[in-house]
Amino acid sequence: MTSLHIQNIKPSPIPDDNLKCQKQIKTLSPLSFQTDWPMIPPSMKLVFLIATALVLRLSANPVAGEGSDLKPDANAIFGSMDNGFEYIIYPNSEPPGKFSVRLHIAAGSLMEDDDQRGLAHFLEHMVFNGSKNFTPAELIPRMQRLGIQFGAHANAYTSFDETVYMLDLPNMDEKTVDLSFTVMRDFADGALLTKEEIENERGVIISEKTSRDSVGYRMMLKQFEYLIPGSRLMKRVPIGTEEVIKTAPRERFIDFYTRYYTPKRMTFVVVGDVEAKEMEKRIRETFISMQNPQNPGQNPPKDIPPSGFGLRSEVFTDKELPSTDISLYSLRPYTQKPDTSTNRINQYPLAIANGILSRRFGILAKEEGSLILSGSASRSAYFNMIEQGGIEVTPTEGKWKEAVPILEQELRKAVQFGFTEEELKEVKANLINGAEEAVKRKDTRRSDGIAMQFIGAIGERNVFTTPETDLELVKSALGKITTEDCQKAFNEFWDTKDISLVLTTPTAPASAAQELKKIFLKSGAAEVTPPTEKALAPFAYTNFGKPGTVVQETKIEDLDATQLMLSNNIRVNYKQTDFQKNSISIKARFGSGQLSQPSGISGLDRFASAIFEAGGLGQHSADDLQRLLAGKNVSVGFGVGEGSFSLSGRTTPEDLELQLQLMCAYLTDPGFRPEGERMFKMALPMLYNQLEHSMQGAMIKVASHMHGGDFRFGFPAQETAMSFDNEMVKEWVMPSFKDAPLELTLVGDLDPALALPLIQKTFGALPERKTAKPNYEKRRKINVPARPDNKKFTFDSKIPNAAAMVVWKIPATGTDVKRTRRFNILASILSDRLREEIREKLGGSYSPRASASPSQELDMGVLQAMAQVKPEETKKYGDLMISLAHKMAENGVTQDELERSLKPIQSGLKESLRDNGYWLGVVLGSSQEKPYMLDWARTRDEDYSKVTIKEINDLAKQFLRKSNAILYEIVPDPKEE
Known part of the structure; x- marks a missing residue:
């Protein structure tokens, strides 16, 4: 499924954990210290800071639609109290008998004074460590006894401009509801912030700071300081400074807590299987007594990007960087516009243009002899302060000089010649499909997901509209947008002389910055040609032969599922469900996976997984498939497990037949085209450099040792990986693709009467398959x-x-x-x-x-x-x-x-x-x-x-x-x- 999501400057998630400090605990998995090969195309470039618009609490409530022509979701109840405390209640029945609460505080690290850097995040920890109603060691055990797991159900995060507390409650029992409201009120103004607990927590924060440190994070700080010298943003990264974390006195915690944890900055969100009037009464009773301080905290000054410098270039090096990246940035002051239908629609042309240019880079990367591994174009907003445009490419190893002209010329080609009708058609199809699917799945949206959508709308000052409204806007916008509109928007955005050209790379000579600029300027003299449209053959995999028949059917009454055996020995399981509307999950398991992996060839399983989808089909390349399947809800992923191979995907009732056809196409005619192998090998130097300089690489050695050095749990030498080719994979996996036992399972919003004939004419029509696997008894032994x-x-x-x-x-x-x-x-x-x-x-x-x-x-x-x-x-x-x-x-x-x-x-x-x-x-x-x-x-x-x-x-x-x-x-x- 390919989609391009557009909303009113709705920025992407924070890319680095240091920029959004979250109480997140990850569970270790059986093979949590293995690393997969890079997917094709790899995503190994530094992602720049993207953040939400700075919240300024005004008189109007934009989430409720005040000051906008957009109508909010009528199911939402919006309210406020005399003290300025706001709340949102949204009754929702999925999952039944549960509810989620969020406390949004419009205050984050940007509000800190110099001697408070890191305290907004530190406070997020401290509220769990002793409050009016809970002793320091009491809260987490109390939650556990009610079925609330710290980390999974109780969490929090701190960003630059917001702090959010989250509880997902397992039931509506009186004790659970009481606890949730008592906890949130204590978080709001009941934290004790004792000296002893502050001292105890300092080491935890330092540990978190260290665990989140990375070469990517350090490089991002350097780049940002270059782009916006003296930026307050980079001086207020939420994790803070080690000095403040270790030495800040209790008084500085109390100062921030009392001046910024105020009812005027708070919004309480409740979503779930609740009775609205009862919940509103509870909210008011719980928070009405909160008072605003006489000297409340103020919002911080804005960063202003420099201007008048023209084209400038800079190089940043660090041997631990996994890849080289070339980035072109344009920054300017930004003030967020009101969330109106016109302003939403006006975002589409540039967003579509960036999506098309990113797609072009992806196609270029797969070409024989390509000098880039990936590329992208984007537009972002920084906290109601700065607007940034970026175009980036990741060169192949040692080829950054040759890749600079690709970036420059693709930018100029878009400016000069714009975009084609076919490119626009592909993006439009995906956008409309995404909006239509949101409407169809509306009634089974999960409460925790809706709660976070409200948090996003609060932070971005967007109206919380319905999927139907969003669909109407998408259709209205796309019905009018032309390629000329996209070209115009793109040109207007890049019509600036102030451009920053940045190279990040493991090593570079001292003259690299001047050379970078020189190559870029020289490229401007080269002629560029208009994009061409390539004829596209129709999807070739619609007939697999005579449909199979059902030779055995077993109803599993107590689990409400059905098992079938088809005439070609394919086993089928299906279960019809109603809790994820318009969604069907599918998996075909076959063969023996790693158990059958050729002896001694470490890493071949990861190589197979990495190249498979990029290799396309016999009749269609991966890029052609992306065009052919635009606007369709189909996807196929290939996996190599310990005991089986798998093809999996997710679809809709409408696209079920196409999904089954696509899976059978990959099963019977996988392409193994050279571009998959080629891109894999181009990415290998980056991967091995990353493994050499990261804990991840050492963990792979740990995994190998704990499995007795078994070849399936380690990484080969780089030269060995470079020797892998498509033929090695085909020799291993194709016998299993051809006739190994196969079990197909479908779960979701399916109608068995409609689905079964589609299964029979696709999987049921395939040649007969074996019924039993080899045991591989010796292969199961781990020393x-x-x-x-x-x-x-x-x-x-x-x-x-x-x-x-x-x-x-x-x-x-x-x-x-x-x-x-x-x-x-x-x-x-x-x-x-x-x-x-x-x-x-x-x-x-x-x-x-x-x-x-x-x-x-x-x-x-x-x-x-x-x-x-x-x-x-x-x-x-x-x-x-x-x-x-x-x-x-x-x-x-x-x-x-x-x-x-x-x-x-x-x-x-x-x-x-x-x-x-x-x-x-x-x-x-x-x-x-x-x-x-x-x-x-x-x-x-x-x-x-x-x-x-x-x-x-x-x-x-x-x-x-x-x-x-x-x-x-x-x-x-x-x-x-």
Whole structure:
């Protein structure tokens, strides 16, 4: 599915975690330390700062449509109180019996004084650490006992101009509702901000700052200082300065909290299965007593970009950069216009022009002999201060001088000759399709998603319109827009002499900046030719032969699903659902995946995944397919799993036949065109440079070691990867594509009476397939390393980002899912102990975490814990994690810990029942190959409810002992320049 999303200067998400500090805890996965090959085209360029418009609380409420001709969604209830506190209530029934709340505060790091840099974000942490109604150690356990998981259901983030607190509540019980309102009121003005808790949290913030540090972030700061010298934005990055984090006194916290956490800056959002009048009463009772201070905080001054400098060039180098990028920037002052229908429509021509130019770069990158890997054109807004236009290309290794003319000439070609009707037609089709789909899926939008849409509208001062209104605007705009309109908008935007040409690269000579400018100017003398339109053949894969028949049908009444066997031995599973309107998820699993991978050829699986889609089909290139399928809801992704290959996608009832045709086309006639292999190899130098200089590269070595050096879990030498070709992949995978056992699963808003004939004439018409896979018994054996042990892996980086990871060996899942469920609980309890000891008590790591990962295909499993820490403290915290786990083995866990772990898990179980992904990926996707998967679904909820403390303690006693642990230290070891 290709789409171009346009709204009233609706900027892209913040690209760097340092720019939007969020209380986010990531769960480790079974192979969380593996890295995939770069997708084609790769996305390895530095993304520049893009941010939302600065919120200035005015008399009008733009989200409610005041001051605009746009009508807000009539389902939303907007209200305000005498103290200026505003609220939005939006009744919504998906998922049923749940609701989400958000507290938006129009204050962020831009409002900080010089000696407060980082305190807006620090405060976001502190409100969880003691408030009027909760002691410092009380809030998170209280939430857990109600099924609210810290991180997953309770979260927050701080940006430049806003702080947002988020709760997603698992039920409408009185205790849950009471807690949510008490918590949010305490966040608003009840934080205690004690000296002791501030001191305890300083280390956590420093750890977070370190963990988010990266070469990309550092390079972005340098670029921004060059583009806008003295910018307040870059002096107010939310994570703050180390000096302020370590030394700011309590008084400076209180100053910011009392002057900016004020009712006039707050909006409370409630979305869910709620009764509006009752909820409005609660909101007013909870927040009406808040008062505004006599000396409220003011909004900050605006940054003003420089002007009158003409064409300038600069080069920034760092050997740790994964790629070289050439960027052309145009910056100017910006003031956001009101969100009106006219202003929304006026955004389309330039946005479409940028989309077309980006598409051109993508096509160029695939051409034989191309000098670029990717390119893009964009327009962004910076906090109601600055408007930026950017055109960027990523050259192939060592070819930045040759790539400069490509950027210049493609820009000039667009200015001089504009765009073609076919290019415009493709973009229009995708835009209209996206808007139409939003209308069709409106009634099953999730409450948490709607809540975040309101937060976005508040921050961007946009009217919260309905999908129907958006569709009407899209059609109105696109019905009138011509190629001339797009060219005019593009030319007007780039009609400036103040242009900054920036090169970021690992190494460059001292003269590179002057040479960069010289090459750019010289390119301007070269002739450019108009774009040409290429004839496009119709989609070639519509007839696969005689339709198959159903030879066996099994109704699974208790799970409301159906299993079929077709006449060609293809197995089909389907389940009709109503909780994701107009959406059907599909997956075809076949063959044996990594189990069948040629011995000793490490990385071939990733190579296959990377090149497959870029290789197109036999009759259509990947670029031709993008044009052919414009405006259609179809997609195909190829995956290589431990025990199978897969083709997957998501579609709609209307496009189901085309989706099935496309999947069968890839199954019967994958293109393996040279452009996929070519682009992969052009990107390899960037990938290996990134792995050499990042923790990610060291983690791959860890993954290889923990799997006993098995070739499927490591990366090959760069020269080995460079020797891979399409023929190697074809030799491996094509037998499975041809006739290996295949299981097709469809879950979603489908009508079986209409879907079945389409399946029969596509998958059912394919040649007969085998019914059984080889067992690959020897391939399932993993020779795990001996324990206990302590290993250190390094990477070449000056950034002090390190990690300690402990891995305990546990059994594979096999068919014993009951044991796996209990390992999940054990890991959850260990996570909580790591949080309490390493984060809360010692301030040693921002997000220590544990998870259990028993394999279903291989005869091994691991329970792993990880904490990102200072390089000199990896051994200290690694030993501490081993010690904490060993104490659990010796002394067991408490009943309260078990209950606090179980409740959030059970909340997630209930929620998963209304998720197509659960039914597709966990229950039905391999249910005929592995019938026990159905019993897993049947017994899941009851089994979790019967977990005993003895079962958890028995597992801890057996597997969490020091003698079963390997400590991995992952530390930077910078080489001399």
